[in-house]
Amino acid sequence: MSIQVTEMGRLAIRDLDSGQLLAEHPLATGNGQLVQNTNHKRDRTKGIAAYIQTVAEAFPDPTAASPFLNEIYNRKPRYIRDQLQLIQRALEPAEPDAVTKALGYCIKHRLYRATDFADAVEHYKRPRPPEIPSEAPLKLLSDQDQSKRKVKPQIREFDAYKAILTGGQR
Structure with a gap:
């Protein structure tokens, strides 16, 4: 073991072989004062x-x-x-x-x-969401009215969307 006083005024105890810091304590200020960490005794x-x-x-x-x-x-x-x-x-x-x-x-x-x-x-x-019954009828697109599938959405200029997003109207 090696014992040194650090620049910060603390006592550093190191392993001689590895140089590993084993313990560090404040320096004792009184005569005969014992400075010890209780963790050193504990298993x-x-x-x-x-x-x-x-x-x-x-x-x-x-x-x-x-x-x-x-x-x-x-x-x-x-x-x-x-x-x-x-x-x-x-x-x-x-x-x-x-x-x-x-x-x-x-x-x-x-x-x-x-x-x-x-x-x-x-x-x-968390409670589980209710399960969807497997017998729910499915409507296929091929069964729908063909005219609904051919509908095209209205196309607008970009300025119309910009005006809406900035709070204006078009």
């Missing part, structure tokens, strides 16, 4: 695994949700807590059927972001 990976498990259990099928959530973690490890929170918010008001369809859609289309999942849940929560 953050254990918390994430438990959080992923908790969110997976909120799905109708946790065994299908776990690989999906783990893939999000693999792709966005830095933002996994935010991703999981957004997924939890999307799950709370949703029906199990909408959640299952949204999860299937995201997996099928390789959409591994919380916003994509939340959008899919919203889509599947």
Whole structure:
């Protein structure tokens, strides 16, 4: 480890071999003052695994949700807590059927972001439009009066359209 004081008056702790910044703290102003970030003591990976498990259990099928959530973690490890929170918010008001369809859609289309999942849940929560009966009679153009098919629209000068669009009349 290497310890340096930066130009900004901060203490920088780096790995000697790689030069990677391990921690940065403000300099202690008092005699014997301990400056420490609590994150250095915490095993953050254990918390994430438990959080992923908790969110997976909120799905109708946790065994299908776990690989999906783990893939999000693999792709966005830095933002996994935010991703999981957004997924939890999307799950709370949703029906199990909408959640299952949204999860299937995201997996099928390789959409591994919380916003994509939340959008899919919203889509599947919406009521479906009524289906048009298949027995609706169709009227073919060949069955229509032939004289209607030969009608030509009125042709106007461009200035007529320009006058209408600018608020004038022609």
